[in-house]
Amino acid sequence: MQYQAHRFSVAPMMDWTDRHCRVFHRGLTKRALLYTEMVTADAVIRGDRQRLLGFSAIEHPIALQLGGSDPAKLAEAASIGAGLGYDEINLNIGCPSDRVQEGRFGACLMAEPELVAACVSAMRNSQSMPVTVKCRIGIDDQDAEADLQRFIDVVAATGVSTFIVHARKAWLKGLSPKENREVPPLDYQRVYRLKAKHPELTIVINGGVETLDDACRHLEHVDGVMLGRAAYQNPYILADVDQRIFGDNDVVPGRGQALSSLLPYAAEHMRNGGRLSNITRHVLGLYHGQPRGRAFRRLLSERATNALATIGVLEDAIALAEHGYGRDDQSDAA
Incomplete structure (x- = not known):
């Protein structure tokens, strides 16, 4: 199933995009794809599912973002998420925090494309909802364009066709998660070239997008735009999404x-x-x-x-x- 919702989405943000935030955002935009905070596969399997995964029907379309590196656990977590009614299951290959690295998931997995491929293959085989990947353009010294290309090639060979690409590399050592959102330079052109080389894939760009004008400029080169902190800190930006991004004629909510x-x-x-x-x-x-x-x-x-x-x-x-x-x-x- 191909989501036109990927044309515009609100990023998964820890401690921010909980179910209450998503209901609020849905009152501003009917069309944007909304994401949960990242939930680890272990938490999905063993934790309080109503607290961690509960959501309201009005939140659709909504994607569940998972973290992990064990194919069997991710497959079970994806199956649980699909059973609860999520429209998409997303694997986080972008978070650079120390805690995430210690658990061997997040951005550090960009160095292990074969393991990521095994994970998403297991996730796809366990249920029928689309599986997508959110990643960086590179990590540490492994940030040549060829490295990103190889990562995408290996993972896409499993049948995954949608990649949300944060247009900054991540420094896994020496920078905090906050600094990793601000210090490494943005390289939008690399993401544009990725899309040009893979017209068959859905490529969504993320990182440093502040306005809908920014989003529209990116949409000249890629299939979708993901907005993060700007959508949370100034949420009324979402009120114009349905008209400007999706071409709807509905009245903009006040x-x-x-x-x-x-x-x-x-x-x-x-x-x-x-x-x-x-x-x-x-x-x-x-x-x-x-x-x-x-x-x-x-x-x-x-x-x-x-x-x-x-x-x-x-x-x-x-x-x-x-x-x-x-x-x-x-x-x-x-």
Whole structure:
């Protein structure tokens, strides 16, 4: 199954793209492909599946990102994910953290394309959902274009046809995960050349994309664009995705509309014992650069974090941001 959703997706981000974040993002875009945080195969097999893997039907299309290097475990985890209804299973070959390297998965596996091929082959054979790979353009001193080409060739031979490529190499020693998102230089041209050499593959570019204008420029060369931190820190960027990226004619949702549509979900979450702040922490950037945006963030930061906070706190925040009820702070350059 080929997803047009790959044309635009929101990156898997640890501690950020949980189920509440994804529901919020879905209120802004119907078409973008959403990803879970990375979950290890061991956690999927042995952990609390409802807590780790639970999601709402409104989140579709949604992909489960797995981490691991044991083909049998990844196959079992992929089968579990498919059984739960995920639309795609993605293997993380891009994370450079020490903890991930110690577990022998993530970006370090770019040095072992045959093992990655064994993993994705097992994952594909265990279930019927598409299996995709998210990788880097290289690691450490193994960053010649020929190395990336060999990695893609070996893995694609298993039948995997979609690769999300972070256009920076990863330094596995000496740089933190944060520095690996910022220090190694971006090389978009390498990803463009990869697509040109493999027109039969779906190549999605990731890394340093800040705006939809950036995304549109990349789409002249590759099949899709994945947005990461920009989509989280300034989420209203997602409201224009369906029109600008997918050509839909639907009315662009307003900020207040997106938050109001979140109210029933938030109320249900709280009835089930959850806290309001589990949800509101993801919406703080919605009024970035807008009048009363700072007051909106302050209200939620001060009131929604209270263990006894009710849905009325979110309603008050909407009223403040949209209509100026309550404290009025017209200055928001942040």
